[in-house]
Amino acid sequence: MLQEIAVRASIWLSSLAFALAPPATASPVALAPPPAPGDDDVLSSHLLHRLVERERSPLHVRAGLLGSHVPPAAIPRPPFVRGTGSALDCEHATHDITLDPTTGATNATVELRVKAARAPLGSISFALDAGLEPGTITATDRDASIAQAVFAPTRIVRVDLTPALEAGEETVITMPYSGTLSCASAEGGAVVCSKGADFSYFAHQSIFPYVFDTDAPNSFVFDGLTRDIVLRVPAEHDVVATGQKVAETIEGSTRVSRWAIDRPLSRVVGLYAFAGRLGLLPVGGRRVPTTLVFPAPKKAIDQSLVAWSTPALDFVEAVGGSRLPFDRGLSLVRLPQTIGDPGTATFGMTLLSDSYARTGDLMYEETWAHENAHLFWGIVAPETDSNESRLMSEGMATLTELDYTFGRHFASEDRDLYLARRLLPMGLDLRARGKDLPPVQLLPGTEVPDDFRTRRYTLWAYYRTAITLDHLRVTVGEELFARALGLYVARCSFVGCRPDVLREIASAESDKDLGPFFERWVTGKERPRVLVGFTPADGGADVVLTKDDDRPMTLELWLTLADGARMKRHVDLGPRTTRVHLDAPAAVAHVAASPRHDVLVDVRSRVDGDLDFDGETDGFDVLRCARLVGRRYDGSSSTGLWNLGETFDPRCDVNDDLTIDDDDLAAIAAEFGKLRAR
Amino acid sequence: MKRAPAILLFVLVAGCGSDAPAPPAPPPPADFTTDEAPPADSVVFLRGRPRPARGDGAQEGDRDPDGDGVEAERVTVDVVARGVGPSVHGAAFRLRWEPEKLGFVEARAGEAWSSRALTLAREGIPGELVVTWTEKGTGDGFDATGETLLGALTFTRKSRDGAAIAFRADRSTLRDPSGRALTVAWRGGRVPAR
Numbered sequence: 001m002l003q004e005i006a007v008r009a010s011i012w013l014s015s016l017a018f019a020l021a022p023p024a025t026a027s028p029v030a031l032a033p034p035p036a037p038g039d040d041d042v043l044s045s046h047l048l049h050r051l052v053e054r055e056r057s058p059l060h061v062r063a064g065l066l067g068s069h070v071p072p073a074a075i076p077r078p079p080f081v082r083g084t085g086s087a088l089d090c091e092h093a094t095h096d097i098t099l100d101p102t103t104g105a106t107n108a109t110v111e112l113r114v115k116a117a118r119a120p121l122g123s124i125s126f127a128l129d130a131g132l133e134p135g136t137i138t139a140t141d142r143d144a145s146i147a148q149a150v151f152a153p154t155r156i157v158r159v160d161l162t163p164a165l166e167a168g169e170e171t172v173i174t175m176p177y178s179g180t181l182s183c184a185s186a187e188g189g190a191v192v193c194s195k196g197a198d199f200s201y202f203a204h205q206s207i208f209p210y211v212f213d214t215d216a217p218n219s220f221v222f223d224g225l226t227r228d229i230v231l232r233v234p235a236e237h238d239v240v241a242t243g244q245k246v247a248e249t250i251e252g253s254t255r256v257s258r259w260a261i262d263r264p265l266s267r268v269v270g271l272y273a274f275a276g277r278l279g280l281l282p283v284g285g286r287r288v289p290t291t292l293v294f295p296a297p298k299k300a301i302d303q304s305l306v307a308w309s310t311p312a313l314d315f316v317e318a319v320g321g322s323r324l325p326f327d328r329g330l331s332l333v334r335l336p337q338t339i340g341d342p343g344t345a346t347f348g349m350t351l352l353s354d355s356y357a358r359t360g361d362l363m364y365e366e367t368w369a370h371e372n373a374h375l376f377w378g379i380v381a382p383e384t385d386s387n388e389s390r391l392m393s394e395g396m397a398t399l400t401e402l403d404y405t406f407g408r409h410f411a412s413e414d415r416d417l418y419l420a421r422r423l424l425p426m427g428l429d430l431r432a433r434g435k436d437l438p439p440v441q442l443l444p445g446t447e448v449p450d451d452f453r454t455r456r457y458t459l460w461a462y463y464r465t466a467i468t469l470d471h472l473r474v475t476v477g478e479e480l481f482a483r484a485l486g487l488y489v490a491r492c493s494f495v496g497c498r499p500d501v502l503r504e505i506a507s508a509e510s511d512k513d514l515g516p517f518f519e520r521w522v523t524g525k526e527r528p529r530v531l532v533g534f535t536p537a538d539g540g541a542d543v544v545l546t547k548d549d550d551r552p553m554t555l556e557l558w559l560t561l562a563d564g565a566r567m568k569r570h571v572d573l574g575p576r577t578t579r580v581h582l583d584a585p586a587a588v589a590h591v592a593a594s595p596r597h598d599v600l601v602d603v604r605s606r607v608d609g610d611l612d613f614d615g616e617t618d619g620f621d622v623l624r625c626a627r628l629v630g631r632r633y634d635g636s637s638s639t640g641l642w643n644l645g646e647t648f649d650p651r652c653d654v655n656d657d658l659t660i661d662d663d664d665l666a667a668i669a670a671e672f673g674k675l676r677a678r
Numbered sequence: 679m680k681r682a683p684a685i686l687l688f689v690l691v692a693g694c695g696s697d698a699p700a701p702p703a704p705p706p707p708a709d710f711t712t713d714e715a716p717p718a719d720s721v722v723f724l725r726g727r728p729r730p731a732r733g734d735g736a737q738e739g740d741r742d743p744d745g746d747g748v749e750a751e752r753v754t755v756d757v758v759a760r761g762v763g764p765s766v767h768g769a770a771f772r773l774r775w776e777p778e779k780l781g782f783v784e785a786r787a788g789e790a791w792s793s794r795a796l797t798l799a800r801e802g803i804p805g806e807l808v809v810t811w812t813e814k815g816t817g818d819g820f821d822a823t824g825e826t827l828l829g830a831l832t833f834t835r836k837s838r839d840g841a842a843i844a845f846r847a848d849r850s851t852l853r854d855p856s857g858r859a860l861t862v863a864w865r866g867g868r869v870p871a872r
């Protein structure tokens with residue numbers, strides 16, 4: 001039966017392998033001036049697939065391919081968020097691996113304690129390097145029958161349990177396996193391992209079998225798996241693996257190291273081992289021993305990564321509201337671009353490809369911060385189902401990187417304007433390519449677009465999420481948002497949480513129901529229009545806010561006084577029209593919303609053509625746009641996150657076609673001269 | 679009653695212009711006084727034009743814009759920039775006056791602007807004029823280091839009283855091609871009483 005799957009699934013698996021790791025090219029890395037990401041295939045691919053994406057890719061298959069090439073009886077449609085998802089609950093794995101990193105000779109055993117959660121579980125599968133063959137597989141208290149298939153470079157071993165585990169039952173499956181790692185390239189050149197005497201790399205699905213539910217291969221529901229890992233390599237090899245290092249001894253000619261993942265993680269979170277003559281640099285200033293691991297010899301960039309690591313980790317902890325709980329050590333890994341792995345974060349380990357060096361120091365450092373942020377957002381605080389949403393993983397990591405770069409490099413600027421400027425091209429990319437994407441949080445029954453695993457994934461997982469989080473932050477206020485994040489981490493540590501938990505915490509802290517916010521922008525994807533008008537009044541301004549619906553909304557309004565001073569006021573909008581008097585110590589010249597709302601709220605002046613929200617249409621509005629005539633925003637590469645200086649002004653793009661032209665200017669000119677009565 | 683000075687002026691100018699062989703007369707005084715002496719550094723100011731003599735570019739229609747046979751006295755002021763720098767890409771300004779004393783007739787952009795430039799002027803509310811003269815798209819703009827005519831504005835007198843024409847500096851700006859505001863002082867002026 002599996003053989004049949006094997007044949008029919010060949011297209012599925014070649015696509016799978018592609019999804020597994022982005023293609024690497026044979027060309028050497030040249031540390032040239034950073035290219036535009038859109039012009040650089042490798043870099044584009046890494047920008048696209050990077051970060052937590054990597055370790056969650058192995059069996060992430062496009063729904064359409066699964067549906068058309070795999071018999072539904074064998075592998076039903078991927079659950080995504082429809083139905084209950086997988087019954088597979090991995091509880092503990094013990095890995096004992098003897099490895100010659102130079103030749104790839106491997107002799108290993110995995111013991112996996114699994115439980116059936118909520119529903120019966122009759123079958124689990126392992127994916128590992130095709131060069132490794134299983135021995136006799138056993139399961140406690142039941143029969144285990146095996147089928148396997150090879151789709152180079154991956155072998156899939158299917159274990160059917162008789163009787164099936166009933167909900168709540170558990171068993172321990174033991175799989176010995178041995179052979180010589182092929183570390184072959186998948187289609188597109190991707191690899192999951194790389195043998196060698198100097199720097200060898202063994203990722204999940206090579207020496208570490210990747211475990212999945214045969215009946216729900218794409219289920220990423222958090223299960224909470226702990227692991228003990230023993231690695232035995234020739235003594236001359238340095239070795240670093242995922243987990244907290246428990247012990248390392250030399251036994252004869254063998255280096256034996258023991259690693260523990262002693263907190264529950266998702267079974268899909270990445271496992272890595274590195275061996276050889278590793279470059280190791282200590283990262284100072286951290287309470288916990290922290291080491292940069294890289295392929296020797298040391299490059300200048302390694303010293304930079306060390307220098308960035310302390311501020312990045314400190315910042316990440318400040319955002320998370322607590323210390324990272326990896327008490328015995330933290331490994332930070334520079335991956336060589338030749339491996340083709342963009343990077344990720346896992347238990348006590350952050351990895352990043354040096355291909356990002358080509359984006360320039362500032363963005364490389366920022367990406368380093370992003371990756372380290374995942375130590376909280378995805379590892380310590382995992383999502384219940386990363387197919388459901390990436391709000392609290394990619395969204396938080398992306399928001400953190402923006403904030404980090406502000407603090408490190410733009411602190412002398414206006415923070416609001418900096419953030420609005422960073423969010424702008426991300427929002428324009430969404431406008432260009434992401435209009436039909438699903439909302440931040442998929443609802444049951446949501447169909448994921450067939451081309452989801454493309455740039456559009458970046459738009460959904462990174463851009464829309466980070467934009468939504470910042471919009472929430474402006475809505476509830478900075479302090480409350482920071483407090484909510486700390487509470488979220490405390491509540492969700494090593495327990496999967498859904499976006500609803502953030503809603504609950506933020507609602508409780510603000511004493512305001514954030515349900516409408518989440519309906520609009522998390523489970524929905526609205527961009528409601530809000531018209532702002534005001535009349536200068538004694539001691540401030542009388543403000544009128546109008547929207548087309550009855551649901552509450554909160555906006556941060558900016559009152560600009562005649563002397564240029566800015567005052568911020570949070571205003572709760574009720575049904576339709578809201579009138580409010582806002583006090584100010586001087587004459588009010590402009591009333592606008594924070595530009596950080598702009599991507600998700602279509603805030604406009606009640607006076608057409610009034611782009612600067614002074615309630616009048618004059619030359620300032622026209623001049624803002626006249627010099628931009630001829631400007632076009634090219635959102636095709638979806639690399640807005642890497643764009644620090646976008647000057648396209650959406651308010652000048654009256655007809656919303658991502659081009660500012662004479663038509664737009666004419667539309668503004670038509671409103672010219674609308675003045676407030678004196 | 680209000681038109682009487684204008685009629686008188688018309689007669690005087692017509693008489694003057696009819697003596698063809700006579701040496702050129704000194705230019706008639708402008709109907710406008712610029713506020714203060716414009717400072718030597720960057721400034722945009724209004725400067726009165728000499729009263730046009732008959733046959734000196736004045737058209738019959740200019741004297742009788744309403745076409746009602748009653749001639750109104752027109753006042754044309756130049757909008758002049760000086761010391762602003764090598765690249766002016768756009769100008770926006772507002773002017774205020776007492777609408778019972780002056781009426782706005784028209785604004786004309788000067789030749790410094792390219793033929794593609796956008797020129798807008800509107801008396802948005804009585805006595806408040808908004809003007810924009812700007813190039814579109816990228817481009818170097820023009821040099822306004824020396825005295826440069828940005829454009830001209832024409833009003834009609836509605837009263838014998840003097841009337842101030844004042845820039846609203848808070849809503850007036852010159853921009854370079856990058857959109858940066860050029861630092862400049864704004865000086866209006868006064869149509870004297872008759």
Ligand SMILES: [Zn+2]
Pocket residue numbers: 050051052053370371374393394397398
């Ligand atoms: Zn990420």
